[in-house]
Amino acid sequence: MKPTIKDIAARSGVSIATVSRVLSQKTGTYSEKTQAKILRIAKELGYRKNTAAVELVKKRSAVIAVILNATPTNFSTGVIDGIQKRASELGQGVIILYAGNRDDQMLHKAIVTALERTVSGILLTAIEPDDADLTLLKDSGIPFCFVSLYLNQPKILSVSSNNESITSQAVDYLVEQGHTAIALAGIDGYHTGTQRITGYEAGLKAHGITTSCIKYGDYSYESGRKLLQEFLPLKVTAIITASDMIAAGILNAAQEVGIRVPEDLSLVSIDGTIICNITTPGLTSVTQDFYRIGSRSVDQVMGHDVETFVPVKIDKRGSVKQLEK
Amino acid sequence: MKPTIKDIAARSGVSIATVSRVLSQKTGTYSEKTQAKILRIAKELGYRKNTAAVELVKKRSAVIAVILNATPTNFSTGVIDGIQKRASELGQGVIILYAGNRDDQMLHKAIVTALERTVSGILLTAIEPDDADLTLLKDSGIPFCFVSLYLNQPKILSVSSNNESITSQAVDYLVEQGHTAIALAGIDGYHTGTQRITGYEAGLKAHGITTSCIKYGDYSYESGRKLLQEFLPLKVTAIITASDMIAAGILNAAQEVGIRVPEDLSLVSIDGTIICNITTPGLTSVTQDFYRIGSRSVDQVMGHDVETFVPVKIDKRGSVKQLEK
DNA sequence: TAGGGTATTGTAAACGTTTACGTAAAGTGC
DNA sequence: GCACTTTACGTAAACGTTTACAATACCCTA
Secondary structure, eight states: OOOOHHHHHHHHTSOHHHHHHHHTTOTTSSOHHHHHHHHHHHHHHTOOOOHHHHHHHHSOOSEEEEEEOOOSSOOHHHHHHHHHHHHHHTTOEEEEEEOTTTOHHHHHHHHHHHHHTTOSEEEEESOOOOHHHHHHHHHHOOOEEEESOOOSOTTOEEEBOOHHHHHHHHHHHHHHTTOOOEEEEEEOSSHHHHHHHHHHHHHHHHTTOOOOOEEEOOSSHHHHHHHHHHHTTSOOSEEEESSHHHHHHHHHHHHHTTOOTTTTOEEEEEEOOTHHHHSSSOOEEEEOOHHHHHHHHHHHHTTOOOOSBOOOEEEOOSSOOOOOO | OOOOHHHHHHHHTSOHHHHHHHHTTOTTSSOHHHHHHHHHHHHHHTOOOOHHHHHHHHSOOSEEEEEEOOOSSOOHHHHHHHHHHHHHHTTOEEEEEEOTTTOHHHHHHHHHHHHHTTOSEEEEESOOOOHHHHHHHHHTOOOEEEESOOOSOTTOEEEBOOHHHHHHHHHHHHHHTTOOOEEEEEEOSSHHHHHHHHHHHHHHHHTTOOOOOEEEOOSSHHHHHHHHHHHTTSOOSEEEESSHHHHHHHHHHHHHTTOOTTTTOEEEEEEOOTHHHHSSSOOEEEEOOHHHHHHHHHHHHTTOOOOSBOOOEEEOOSSOOOOOO
């Protein structure tokens, strides 16, 4: 059915080893005449390498497995674009394995699938595995790297924005705009969330602000809407939100109860995806460079020397009011 | 390094064939005693099957390849969730191959990768391949199915909403709300776009409306913003948009020039993703059931008998004004 | 006890490709 | 012309797993 190198060898009058060398481009091991003949016949037959056979023999493949989290935020496209582009430049293919949203079983299955496939590297995108799966990864001998997440453990590769810097910059910016009653909303209790709390509190302290206010959530729009209720009795003038979706949820729920953004409540959103342009008003954001994070994580997992942290920036839109001091 | 069935056989005192039978669960071909011993040793050794070896021998794998388009709209998550869940129920794994956004080279590479991997089926998600790639798929012997797109060719499997029905229902709804000057915005010239034009025009005709107005775009937010300029000199009271992103773009650009939605301009958006809840006002939508489309496409590619079309519904939010007749 | 049927296990080959090593031919330099 | 080096090619084995077929062991019944 599917042509093999045996078929090409038979038609070319050469051995399967020669066919293999030509198709693997082992320069200097075949003549131009032989090469031309083999390539012509391969094309005529519609030959395609059997990936399984190659991987079995080489015990390695030129494929990076990306394990993708179905996070309620929508930054994945930028990350994937960056990964795909850089991997292609380095001669690597990319397969994506889907891990659902905080579904330990799906995550475990995705990790095992990647390990079974002798991939050249594994990128875990905004995913925090439990200890058993982390051990599995470490013991596999396959390089892996966290993307848009880091664990504060040395020896574990990662590429991300600096979560402490994200929130401390947001605090700096809001203080600069005259705000002193600043909350942090929608983060969770995992590493990313705790790192952002650290930066938030350090930012408040640096400005001599002694009152902090933190509300947990799950990064989703619905979570944002619910969180607005919790802020109603509080005297905060500004909220830093854990994601664009949290911000959109707070924004819309606020407007529904007559709280105007930015006049009555200012918002600074973490991520800075296209959602920030869609809302009314547009959301001022601490914008992450997801494309570069993705791209750089490929270099990281391939063993190149790169910086862990990708810089963020403040993008001013319409959700922050300057207060009189 | 990685344990093989040879290692297990040596420790168990049985042949590799017996180990293989146990690990492949060939019931009735091994004793319970032998099974228990083999499974215990496999676990102690941390054994994992080598997927490449299995695929090489069986010439087939229990994996569905999903080729994913980076469409500017964001319905992928629902589709992927549906695919992943249904595939799991049917004992199939899923790998995702990324094809960029209308990038013929990336698409071709993704298709070739899927074919090289002896997958059990290929799902093409909102992707329209050129004739050469379509021929490649047909000649491969591997079943494939279009997801959220259909080509009007018999024998080619697909699962989608009915694009003619989408626009004709949108027209029906707007006419019911008193609108007669109705435009269609943001669709492209590919199959999906032309099918939606057909439904739009049939809907107008059915209501005796003789003036149609169609503006092409690329489903993106930026495209939507630009399109609003083209509508300024026209006397339309309502626009059906090709995607939620187009709608958001038109909505925001309109508000920036003093056109109020829905008072001055009504919008009905195709897709109905979470974006419709985020905008202000919320967008009335023809909502597609992406989860069910994904789920059903798995049944389709696995050879089960399913309906091609998944029903849509109108979700009323805040973007359509009822006009006086 | 002998015979028949079923369960259990082992041997050998297959799957498609890569590559180490050996051999032959061609090319280069003295 | 000879010796050495490089190019080109072939043979054989490897990779890890599956499975057809043969052999053996076990169980049940007459």
